[in-house]
Amino acid sequence: MLAASGADRNRTGRPAKPQLASHPVVELLLATEADWLVESVEAALAGPDVRITTVDRGADVLPAVRQSSPDAVIVDFQLANMGGMAVCADLRLESGAGRLPRVPVLLLLDREADVFLARRCDADDWIVKPLDALTLQRALDRLVPAAARTT
Incomplete structure (x- = not known):
């Protein structure tokens, strides 16, 4: 979609070149150490309206959320040094204390039995691997409605 009106003119009096209208962008933080999972998520969600930042340690999630304020965090349940449940609980504790806005968390689980743990740590949603695009x-x-996306 192009956005330009007749009133937009450059210094020569000719119409200015139309500019592309900005589209809502989804800023995602993906926490996993598995290369295949990074590739799967990027392949499923790739597009001009999605930006994915990746961290490979659970301890790096909180600083990354503070720095970039993503629209959602996708966390591999089997994350090194701090598992997905601990990452989700940490984010919830920080938002509950008012030190961080609540960010939606999608947990990527290894088995159906882990759904209990995903609920326990207050994850917003979860998917059992392998991933389906x-x-x-x-x-x-569901996590990031179009109206809530960054422009």
């Missing part, structure tokens, strides 16, 4: 896209749409 459509399921991942739908989960993201």
Whole structure:
């Protein structure tokens, strides 16, 4: 979609070149040490309206959220040095204390039995691996409605 009006003119009096209208962008933080998972998430969600930042340690999630304020965090449940449940609990504690806005968390689980733990740590949503692109896209749409996306 192009956005330019007749009133937009450059110094020569000619119409200015139309500019592309800005589209809502989804800023995601992906926490995993598994290269195949990074590739799967990027393949499923890639597009001009999605930006994915990756960290490979659970301890790096909180500083990354503070720095970039993502629209959602996707966390591998089997994350080194601080598992997905601990990462989610840490984010919830920080937001509950008012030190961080609440950010939606999507946990990537290894088995159906882990759903209990995902609920326990107050994850907003979860998917049992292996990932399905459509399921991942739908989960993201539930977590970050179009109206809440960054422009």
